[in-house]
Amino acid sequence: xxxxxxxxxxxxxxxxxxxxxxxxxxxxxxxxxxxxxxxxxxxxxxxxxxxxxxxxxxxxxxxxxxxxxxxxxxxxxxxxxxxxxxxxxxxxxxxxxxxxxxxxxxxxxxxxxxxxx
Numbered sequence: 001x002x003x004x005x006x007x008x009x010x011x012x013x014x015x016x017x018x019x020x021x022x023x024x025x026x027x028x029x030x031x032x033x034x035x036x037x038x039x040x041x042x043x044x045x046x047x048x049x050x051x052x053x054x055x056x057x058x059x060x061x062x063x064x065x066x067x068x069x070x071x072x073x074x075x076x077x078x079x080x081x082x083x084x085x086x087x088x089x090x091x092x093x094x095x096x097x098x099x100x101x102x103x104x105x106x107x108x109x110x111x112x113x114x115x116x117x
Contacts, residue, residue: 001026002024002025002026002027002097002106003024003025003026004022004023004024004095004096004097004106004107004108005022005023005025005108005109006020006021006022006093006094006095006108006109006110006111007020007021007022007023007111008020008021008111009093009111009112009113010112010113010114011114011115011116012085012113012114012115012116013115013116014085014086014087014115014116014117015084015085016085016115017081017082017083017084017085018082018085018113019079019080019081019082020036020079020080020082020093020095020111020113021077021078021079022034022036022077022078022079022080022095022108023075023076023077024076024077024078024097024106025076027097027106029073029076029097030053030073031053031099032053032097032098032099033050033051033052033053033097033098033099033100034050034051034069034071034078034095034096034097034098035047035048035049035050035051035095035096035097035098036048036049036050036069036078036080036093036094036095036096037093037094037096038089038091038092038093038094038113039091039092039094039110040088040090040091040092043091045094046060047060048060048063048067048080048093049063049067049068049069049080050069051069051070051071051078055070055071057069062088063082063089066082066083066084066085067080067081067082067083068080068081068083069081078095080093082113085113085115086115087115087116087117088115089113089115090113090114090115091113092110092111092112092113093110093111093112093113094107094108094109094110095107095108096108
């Protein structure tokens with residue numbers, strides 16, 4: 001059974017930092033693309049950052065220069081380092097795993113990030 005478990009969310013003041021983790025189990029992690037999405041109240045879920053199996057990265061314009069996605073294949077874990085946080089970064093952050101071979105997506109349950117002004 002595939003599981004993605006996020007951790008590291010919380011409450012932080014504007015300008016602060018948080019690091020989210022997403023640990024995968026029950027699947028071969030190294031071959032998968034990992035993504036972080038977020039969903040703020042009343043808004044659609046949006047893609048924040050992605051990292052391929054070859055560690056190529058992409059970011060939403062709103063987080064470029066502030067967020068860094070990474071992965072540790074030995075630990076089956078993806079990370080999202082979030083610096084210079086803004087109140088508009090407040091959302092539930094979801095970990096997503098994707099394989100282009102079958103087009104399958106797996107999702108974590110999400111972790112709340114709240115940035116106070």
